[in-house]
Amino acid sequence: MTILKNILNENTASLLLYGEISDEGGDGKIASRDVVNELMYLDGNYENLNIRINSVGGDVYPGIAIFNAIRQCRSNVTIYIDGIAGSIAGVIALCGRRVEMSRYARMMLHNVSGGCFGNKKDLQDMISTIESLEDTIAEIIGTRSGKDKEEVKSTYFDGTDHWLKADEALGLGLIDAIYDVEPIPEESSTDDIYRIFTNRLELEQQPQNPDKMKLEDVRKIPRFANCADEAAVMAMLGETARKADKADDLEKENGELKEQLQQQEEERIETTVTEAVTDGRIGADQKDTYKNILKADFKNGMSALKALKPKKLLKDKLETGQPQNIAESPWEKKQREIRERTAARN
Missing domain, CATH: 1.20.5 (Single alpha-helices involved in coiled-coils or other helix-helix interfaces)
Incomplete structure (x- = not known):
């Protein structure tokens, strides 16, 4: 089967994992080698890579190969669960740097299944292989959700298919966001966005709050358009706050300097006018007049004062x-x- 891809813009490409995962492909199945080949090309040419999943799962080893190829991508990989991410497809979904899920989609986790025909030793080897694979998959799930491997195995590998809705997957930490919740208004201010993020972090401690906002809507606001993830949004908000604080500090410092300069200027004018009165260039009754002249134009005012001749008193001559x-x-x-x-x- 040909892997479907779409070039969204010069920085972002999209890849569809729609179908059953297999080694060889054909009959509507997704061949792991085709996926890995496309990933190698897209990762070398695009900064952002969106991978959209609608798959019931399939063969474990080809799925692990896809999982590892995605993990090694240098691009900012975001995985979207559009319909179902079941079995090994649900495991693949967990390797995105960011994972978002439709509120109508489902994730399904269960035991590894397999079988063989042979003697007792063959059957024992198959059981060991299945248990080893379940250890690996439990480690992947546990790393994403923050749970112990044994806890994951006891929860999901009990012989039952575990179907998770988007809000359940979000609560378990398996995904970061529900991508089709009600968006926030595009005209939201920086303070509005900061308050939404802060409230979510304080009250829910989840990577994304489905009841309040989603990252894609934040990206619609021009100043956040290049944010790769939520951390980038928070960093930009923090930088904005730091710049605002710095601007306040600079404004305060600037005000203090202005006051100092004004005080120094007043002292200089007072000294200049007092000297002019003392040496008789102006009378005491002219002091305020010359102060105002110097305040309005110190340079020309000084020139006028210097042009006046000091008055010599008889007392000074004697x-x-x-x-x-x-x-x-x-x-x-x-x-x-x-x-x-x-x-x-x-």
Whole structure:
């Protein structure tokens, strides 16, 4: 049988495992060598690979060959259970990096079946082979669901076919999501998506919450279009939150620096205007006027102040060049003489 594949876009391809799994194929069966051959080609040419399953199972060894080939893919492999994933097909379904299941689909797990014709030794060898295969399959199921191998064997290899609905498979940890649940609105904000994921992780501790959202709908939102899995979505949300926190910190730091610069500018203007009053370039009553001029245009305001000539007081002229340690300065002496003459006339 020819394996059906579909190229979805330049980064993603889809492969259908629709039919009974066998070694040789034919009569509607899927040949393991054809599947592996297609996987080798697709894995080398596409970043994402979607494998869709609708199979009752088939031969164990060809199924294990397909299982291992999928596991070795470098592409981001997502497996979708569209109808039934039974027996060895159910085991193949567990090897995807992400596994999603339709709410109308079924997964079936049971004992390995086999038989032979021969003597007692032949029958004993067949039983040993079946038990060995069941050990292997139990290990695969246990690795996916987090259960002990012996617990898996006692649960699923009891001679009964175990049919699991999507919500049951999800609860057991065998799948990551139910892909046809009610989607979230495309216009959902980052906060909306973050809240949905967080609530799911806190309340259900399951890889996906079928009652609230599914990853494919998140990917419809442009900023999440390239997210390969849920972890990538959470990483992007976390990065967004970190950027927001960093932006808040930078804004706060920027505000503090602005305050410092403003304070330094006010101190510089105060010092400049005070010096202008002290050396007589401006009067004390002009101080506020020149402060406003400097605030509006410090460069031109400074030029205007520098163009003003300092006023020399008689006191400054008399004291210039005189020793600073004499008992009475020339100014004080002049003032004393004026007072004495005035007193004499009186």
